[in-house]
Amino acid sequence: xxxxxxxxxxxxxxxxxxxxxxxxxxxxxxxxxxxxxxxxxxxxxxxxxxxxxxxxxxxxxxxxxxxxxxxxxxxxxxxxxxxxxxxxxxxxxxxxxxxxxxxxxxxxxxxxxxxxxxxxxxxxxxxxxxxxxxxxxxxxxxxxxxxxxxxxxxxxxxxxxxxxxxxxxxxxxxxxxxxxxxxxxxxxxxxxxxxxxxxxxxxxxxxxxxxxxxxxxxxxxxxxxxxxxxxxxxxxxxxxxxxxxxxxxxxxxxxxxxxxxxxxxxxxxxxxxxxxxxxxxxxxxxxxxxxxxxxxxxxxxxxxxxxxxxxxxxxxxxxxxxxxxxxxxxxxxxxxxxxxxxxxxxxxxxxxxxxxxxxxxxxxxxxxxxxxxxxxxxxxxxxxxxxxxxxxxxxxxxxxxxxxxxxxxxxxxxxxxxxxxx
Numbered sequence: 001x002x003x004x005x006x007x008x009x010x011x012x013x014x015x016x017x018x019x020x021x022x023x024x025x026x027x028x029x030x031x032x033x034x035x036x037x038x039x040x041x042x043x044x045x046x047x048x049x050x051x052x053x054x055x056x057x058x059x060x061x062x063x064x065x066x067x068x069x070x071x072x073x074x075x076x077x078x079x080x081x082x083x084x085x086x087x088x089x090x091x092x093x094x095x096x097x098x099x100x101x102x103x104x105x106x107x108x109x110x111x112x113x114x115x116x117x118x119x120x121x122x123x124x125x126x127x128x129x130x131x132x133x134x135x136x137x138x139x140x141x142x143x144x145x146x147x148x149x150x151x152x153x154x155x156x157x158x159x160x161x162x163x164x165x166x167x168x169x170x171x172x173x174x175x176x177x178x179x180x181x182x183x184x185x186x187x188x189x190x191x192x193x194x195x196x197x198x199x200x201x202x203x204x205x206x207x208x209x210x211x212x213x214x215x216x217x218x219x220x221x222x223x224x225x226x227x228x229x230x231x232x233x234x235x236x237x238x239x240x241x242x243x244x245x246x247x248x249x250x251x252x253x254x255x256x257x258x259x260x261x262x263x264x265x266x267x268x269x270x271x272x273x274x275x276x277x278x279x280x281x282x283x284x285x286x287x288x289x290x291x292x293x294x295x296x297x298x299x300x301x302x303x304x305x306x307x308x309x310x311x312x313x314x315x316x317x318x319x320x321x322x323x324x325x326x327x328x329x330x331x332x333x334x335x336x337x338x339x340x341x342x343x344x345x346x347x348x349x350x351x352x353x354x355x356x357x358x359x360x361x362x363x364x365x366x367x368x369x370x371x372x373x374x375x376x377x378x379x380x381x382x383x384x385x386x387x388x389x390x391x392x393x394x395x396x397x398x399x400x401x402x403x404x405x406x407x408x409x410x411x412x413x414x415x416x417x418x419x420x421x422x
Contacts, residue, residue, distance in 0.1 A: 032149060032288070033102035034076035035062055038123055039109065040116075041085045046129065046137075047108060051081040053138045053145070060149040076103065086119060104148045104286070111219065115212060126259050128219035140222050144261040147289035153229065153263065155291055155327050155360035156383035159419020161402045162198035162231055164385050164395035168207035170217050173390075174224045195402050198264065200231040200385065202395060203253055204243035211256050218260045231293065232257030233266040239297035240332070240367065240396060247271045251279065258287065266330075269296040269318045280325040294318035295330035299367055303333040303340035308347060315351040319359055328382060329355060330363035332396070335371030345377040352381070367397045375400050376408040379417055 035054055039047045051065040063079040076082045107123040109115055111130045120126070127144055129137055146153075156162065167173050201221055203214055221230060234253045235241020243250060250271065257265055265283065267276060283290060296314050303311065311333070318329040329351075333344050348364035355362075361382025366374040375398075378384045386402045387394040400408075406416035 032104065032286075033078050034073070034080045034082055034104075035060075035145065035149065036073045036076065036082045036084060036103055036105035036123075038084045038086065038105060038107050038119055040113075041087055043108065043110070044083075044085060047083045047085065049134060049138065050108060050127075050141050051083055053141055054081045054149075057142055057145055057150065059151060060145055062145075062149065073103070073105070078102070086116065106144070111216065124259070125261055126215055127261075128215060130219055130223045136223070139227075143222065143227075143263070147261045147263060147287055150289045152289045152291050152327075156197055156229075156264075157361045157419075158382055159379055159417050160197040160383040161195065161386045161405075162200050162383055163196045163388055163391075164200040164202060164399070165221070166202060166205055166387075166391050166393045166395050168205065168392075170201075170220050174220050194226070194228070196228065196386070197383065198229045198231055199225055200233055200266075200395070201257075201262075202233050202235060202241070203257070204233070204235045204241040205395075209243075209253055211259075214253070214256045215260055218257070218262070229263035231264040231266060232260070232262040234268075235266075235297070236268060236270065238300070239268055239270055239295075240299045247275060251275065254279075258283065258290075261287070262290070264291045264293060264328075266293045266295050267326075269294055269314075269320065273320060277321055280321040284322065284325050291327040292321075292325055293328040293330050293363075294321065294326040295332070295363075297332040297367075299332065299334045301334070302336045303343055303366060304336055306333075308343070311344065311347045312351055315348065315355060315362070315364075319355045323356070324358040326356070326358060327360050328363060329359050329361075332363075333366045333371070335366035335368050335374065335398075337370055338373050341366050341371050341374035341377060344374055345381070348381055367399075369398050371398045372400060372408065376405050376412070376414075379405065379409070379419070 037047050037050055054060060055062045055065060061079055062081050065081045065083065067083045068076065069084060073082045073084055104125060105123040106125045106127050107119045108127050108129065111128050125144065127141060199221060201218060206214060206217060218230065234243050234250050236243050236245050236250060238245045254265065267280065280292060283292065296318050298314060314331045315329055318331060319326045333340060335341055344364045344366055348362045352362060363378060363382050365371065365378050375384055384405065385395065385399065386405065387399045388401055409416050
């Protein structure tokens with residue numbers, strides 16, 4: 001993707017946010033415009049198939065399909081799916097964005113084919129087609145449309161696990177081609193349900209932060225995810241990650257997750273309040289099906305260096321934003337004793353009833369070996385980030401697998417996971 005695509009996308013969604021109604025759902029339905037599909041002329045049948053898929057989604061309120069030029073698409077009805085085609089290498093004239101334009105435009109392209117820079121500039125989202133199985137392609141496309149047009153799926157809650165992927169390049173671990181099969185951290189089951197409930201893509205740990213590479217990585221994960229939602233995270237160095245402590249650069253990389261249409265987005269509370277508020281306001285109005293995790297990693301000093309007032313204040317800071325913007329609050333401390341895990345858990349329990357009603361669940365854990373207990377206690381609060389033996393490394397010091405967490409609870413005489421009955 002060309003560098004200009006970032007600015008184009010930023011301007012586009014900013015204008016959509018300014019034109020959006022006060023709430024994403026005014027009458028129980030998303031207040032959004034048309035869905036525009038832009039692809040190559042040779043992919044006309046693919047685009048038609050995707051348009052039909054979009055109109056079949058309950059709650060998306062898309063009823064008709066039409067073919068128009070890119071310049072005509074701005075006049076589309078809210079219920080329309082508009083198909084626009086371009087020739088490979090051709091330049092597209094992008095019409096000025098209207099202040100009332102609430103449409104979402106998706107650039108559809110096949111994996112391994114060079115992107116059309118002009119098409120990247122002309123669209124707000126991207127869908128990479130992997131393989132030739134129409135059923136699978138349709139399934140993955142539905143996920144993107146639902147994020148853009150529908151209410152969010154039930155939020156990850158107590159007893160759920162999300163696996164933090166730490167591969168520099170996920171294609172080295174996920175088989176390619178027609179005979180692919182999901183890796184074991186996706187399909188490994190406990191009883192009659194998958195062991196994990198979501199997959200976290202740590203963009204800061206990928207070997208390249210180039211938008212085209214990151215989008216491709218996300219497409220591979222979605223192809224192999226067996227329907228599990230994707231959490232997109234850009235963790236800065238100050239908060240225990242590998243991305244530079246550069247707020248502008250972090251927002252630009254986070255925009256890639258939005259362009260892809262992930263189901264969950266991790267937003268660091270360490271960035272400026274002004275930047276977070278504007279970003280969250282835009283996201284919730286233009287991506288009604290997305291969930292937000294407000295996170296703060298207080299790892300520069302141990303939990304013992306903070307009093308309870310300061311610790312509780314971190315939970316409030318993570319929830320800060322426009323009304324209803326944050327769905328999950330995540331606070332991570334650094335433990336030097338097991339007592340730190342207990343304190344963090346107790347503060348979370350105390351804050352649970354005073355946070356905004358939009359906060360569905362809490363993640364309250366500690367890093368380091370001494371913080372392992374916090375991960376076993378967190379099961380009762382909300383989703384728990386976990387590792388897996390098949391991954392090259394853990395995403396944070398002291399991170400455990402779901403099986404290890406449940407073993408600790410068993411050792412302590414606690415029910416392994418009361419929310420996950422076999």
